[in-house]
């Protein structure tokens with residue numbers, strides 16, 4: 532009964548989506564962003580995107596929207612020839628579960644996607660936030676005493692308390708410089724000795740597997756620095772080295788870039804937009820919400836993360852996102 536109501540409810544909202552995003556010059560391009568696709572939801576990180584969640588959303592997306600490969604969508608956005616309700620799927624960071632869990636679902640449903648990969652973690656690496664997650668997950672006892680490194684003392688006697696500690700540590704470290712963060716994480720590992728998994732991120736073979744399956748591979752820097760807090764020379768090297776490494780792996784051009792973290796002003800600035808244009812990327816992707824239209828800046832394309840698993844709400848939230856004016860930095 533619930534499913535029937537959901538199917539009936541989807542009809543008017545789908546019509547609304549077609550009105551807001553008709554074919555041609557007035558089309559909107561909705562670009563979805565995912566990170567991990569877990570085997571099962573992770574209660575510690577509250578990351579609920581597992582294979583069931585992901586497949587449910589992609590089924591709705593392919594049933595009610597026109598999912599296009601990113602290069603085709605960008606080209607048709609420029610030409611004003613997008614179909615109605617155009618959508619693209621993207622993934623950031625390069626988690627191995629994208630190849631292991633997401634790829635089979637994408638192939639089963641016959642939809643393309645783009646994977647933005649930070650090359651510094653390929654073949655056994657781990658991003659700093661994932662290291663913190665594993666540390667907080669395995670820290671023994673009921674208290675985590677980080678007084679020695681200026682990060683306080685935390686109660687970790689319940690899942691909720693561990694979640695709070697995790698949020699605190701991620702916030703504390705997120706906007707430190709790469710060096711500061713590196714030192715603090717080394718110190719954390721001295722306080723909580725732990726063996727970390729070496730299969731969290733993609734291998735070069737998995738990147739090639741995605742590419743061979745017709746998926747697009749995009750640059751996401753080497754070590755995922757916050758560009759706005761990194762000197763220009765380092766930013767340039769991070770972008771170009773990431774691109775070159777990926778091109779070496781797939782033996783094909785890497786044409787698209789996604790900003791680490793991706794919030795305008797907070798994470799990237801106008802000079803970075805200009806830098807990407809100059810390097811020769813065809814488009815770049817932020818994490819500001821909204822849908823792109825014909826006058827959007829191709830180097831600051833908005834992206835959106837949906838979180839509903841019932842059909843009507845999923846489409847309704849996509850429609851709502853189409854009405855948001857994406858935040859951007861103005862180019863000089």
Ligand SMILES: [Zn+2]
Pocket residue numbers: 623624751755790791792
């Ligand atoms: Zn990222």
